[in-house]
Amino acid sequence: MQMTSDWSDILDHVDELNEFIMTSEIVAAYHKAYQDVYSTPEVARVVHEFSRLKETYEEVQRFGKYHPDYKSINTKIRVKKREMDLIPQVTELKAAENDVQDLLDELSLLLAHAVSHDIKVPVSNPFFQSATGSCSTGCGTGSGCACSA
Known part of the structure; x- marks a missing residue:
């Protein structure tokens, strides 16, 4: 494929779009929410504990109900997830993640439909x-x- 001025223009527009996304209020809110979660030691500890427990949970799920720790791990993971979900900073981070995902989905649809309305875009x-x-x-x-x- 040869580099033409059309490709150069397209790449310039891609860079502009990337800059627009990265400097948007939605992404800024996501970065702030992320920072709020991981800069608070207590919240970061709960998230880290949940991550470690999730690894154990995934290992147990390989064997399903035949694993000796199946019930206890399932109970622990649900309790820890509930504890984590009740933290306001985590709730804000999840909402910010959803907002960023919606922005990216909307942009994907716009780009795909600019080419053809027959393109199916998973959102x-x-x-x-x-x-x-x-x-x-x-x-x-x-x-x-x-x-x-």
Whole structure:
């Protein structure tokens, strides 16, 4: 593939879009929320404990209910997750992560539909799926998403 002025223009626009995303209020809010979680020793400790427990949980899940610690690990992980979810900084971080994901999903849809409306873009928010009308040709779920398949 030869580098042409068109490709150079496209790369310049990609750099501009990247700069726009990285300097947006949404990403700034995410960075602040992330900093709030990991700069507070007590919150960082709870998150770290949950991460360690999650590794153990994943190991236990390989064997399922036949693992000797199955019930105790399942109970511990749920209790620790609930403890972590009740921390306001963690809740704010999760909300900020969702906002960033929604921004990226929306941009992905805009870019894909600029090329063709037939491009299917996986998104995390069902609102974006239904707003695009991407199921007008059928999505393969047997009309489970209320499409006209």
